[in-house]
Amino acid sequence: MGNTPAGPATSSASVQQTARAERFRALHTPGTPLVLPNAWDAASALLVEHAGAHAVATSSSGASWSMGAADGEQLDRHQTLELISRITATVDVPVTADIEGGYAQDPAGVGETVRLVLAAGAVGVNLEDARQGGPAPLRPVAEQAARLAAARRAADAEGIPLFLNARLDTYLFEVGEPETRLARTLERARAYREAGADGIFVPGVTDLPVVAALAEGIDAPLNVLAGPGSPPVADLAAAGAARVSVGGSLAAAAYGLAHRAARELLTTGTCDALADGISMDPLLAPGRATP
Template sequence: MNQNEKAKAFGALHRKGDPVVLYNIWDAGTAKAVADAGAKALATGSWSVAAAHGYPDGEKLPMSVLVETARSITAVIDLPLSVDFEGAYSTEPAGAAANVAKLVDVGAIGINFEDRVVEGDGLYPVEKQTARIRAIREMAEGKNIPFFINARTDLFLAESDLSKHAGLVDEAIERGRAYAAAGGSGFFVPGLIEPALIEKICAASPLPVNIMMRTGAPDLTALAKLGVGRISYGPGPYRSMMEKLKQDAAAIYSRL
């Protein structure tokens, strides 16, 4: 498939009630392992890619390193690749679009794009975030790529008290609808695990909803029944792999 075909195929995988499952990767080696396991598409996780290079999350990883990581994956794996691009390393619409263009140029067909102010506090106002999404969509259309913008809201991830999540749903729905109108392709609500709230957002969202697996989240079958269109694993695979590496190394060194 060429890049345009990959982008179309990736978008088609997002089906309400029959979600695409993305076991997040962080380099070409893990991309190959997940592809060989039967994945239909690939997606990086920002936390994992940063940690694999020795950096904390939050756009601390140099953007050039992230772009080269994407290039190394698309060079060896013929599956659609979505890149977790956090806030696109820019607060302004034009800068965000120009930075996303660098990923398009190395073969990526989608991004996660969050509304958290990475180097500040809270979330962008809806008007500012929609302007950023709109600029990215216009850039992608200029390149004739049906680029998948997975518009993420951090409303739930930022609130650790799960009992308060119900009070955030209406704002989340409002943001999701606004992001859709601006050119978003999917709506990502990491941190949300309550089945009734997930179902409510899926029913109200004009975009396929992405849920991130975490402790307490419904399983894959249950999420599909709730109407989810995409399921991802975030930093979970990296943490699991690193824990296994530490255990294996400790077992060896303990014998010395």
Template sequence: MDTQNRFKKFQKFKELHQQSSTFVLPNAWDAMSARTYQEEGFQAVGTTSAGISISLGYPDGENLPFEMMLSALKIIVNSVSLPVSADIEGGYGIIGEELTEKIKQIILTGVVAINIEDGTGDPHHPITDLSLQLEKIAIIREISQSMDMPLFINARTDLYWLNIGNLNERLKTTINRTRAYQEAGADCVFIPGLRCIDSIRTLRQEISCPINLLAESGSPSLEELSNIGIERVSCGSAPFRATVTLLKKISRHIMKDSNLEYMNKGTISYKELASRMEFNRN
């Protein structure tokens, strides 16, 4: 991807967070899912670490080999003309040379944004120490600037996702963490698991940068979130899980009912499917 094209995509992605209404970021796991989102009118695409990892035979949580993750990102970036944001989980590396090299490789795939989280996967120490997470964010910002390749950083905190602390403590800690992430260089903060509309309003009052929430069962509507001033909602792994759910239904219709028609009702034709693979390479 040439520098000018990259800058245009970065600017477009940044502008999506400056609209009067909440925008929805769909999360892809392969070329076809990304291409489908584009053809249905979405203005940007995110990736889902769970969808990519599981579709390639690995559990979520940085278990997918880094080179395979890079390959998946390149395929998705090359499948669409839209800005792509990569879910890089915890960064795939500790502080120092390892993290620096991996972030450079991620940027070179052509993604113009990333999502980095503070969950550790360790039940005894579920959240990364604040000082370490701030250092990660600052390093990522420095790397993108040194490469002269703008990168939109979405800093995720998993306090609600992991149900850490009581509700009052959780909200207070979330506010403190997300403020610190913004000061360290994050462009947006992501709080998956937060669904209480009153807490969302409080967070909006306390945080000046764009806020990203996860579309979940029981979440406020897009209209409600737009009225509060929430800039972005991510689909996460839900579209991937919905696809797997449909495959389960098809399988059951075949195995239990000997029904071969269910999978063909309203299904995209082979011709249309094949035409979607004629990608315009970036």
């Protein structure tokens, strides 16, 4: 199971990061879901914080798009670490990072990624069991459990109570027959918890009875992925979700606005779509005034 770090943090920076990590962990409380509008760069993270979010989660898809790449581990570890560092230096709330498959083929490499993510200032990670370009959509359970265990050991060695969110893509990639999917997911969740995961993330599920069945069968905070057409946060929480994120949907909405505004300007010559724009300068200036 997720455990307490082996040794206390000693430096001032580490003490502050440990406090943020403990604050982030405490946000996963039953009945009051942690809502995370995912950010993809420092400016979007600052806007999410200013909107009232208690924490910031990064979006790997949004980050990839912002750098002209498709989703699916198109960015490397160095690029992701740069993004995390910029975001943690910009916001005051805890930051949890989407590290996709860990940017490594072996458990030791995943552990090194986690160590570097902690050094960049994050206090949580999502680690997925999808295998990009592999012969099967998901890694074998034992293989993914070993990667999660390596992530746990790396965090414990740094003395930071990292929140390790294990992402299961059984529903997202429609693995197996529909009637077997719940059992497959619960089996993986149990193995991932034993390996050291603190939370379980199951994207691709917003059907409330399925959310309820997952929440009942998993002894950890359940993270679900919301988006256009999904039930409201209150309904997902009532079904048992302890954490609700939106992945790349916020970035997609922002890029959708940019595309519509550009087309309007190039076709009709008008700028109506730009009417709700804001200046980031007040937020980025000392004192962080309201934009």
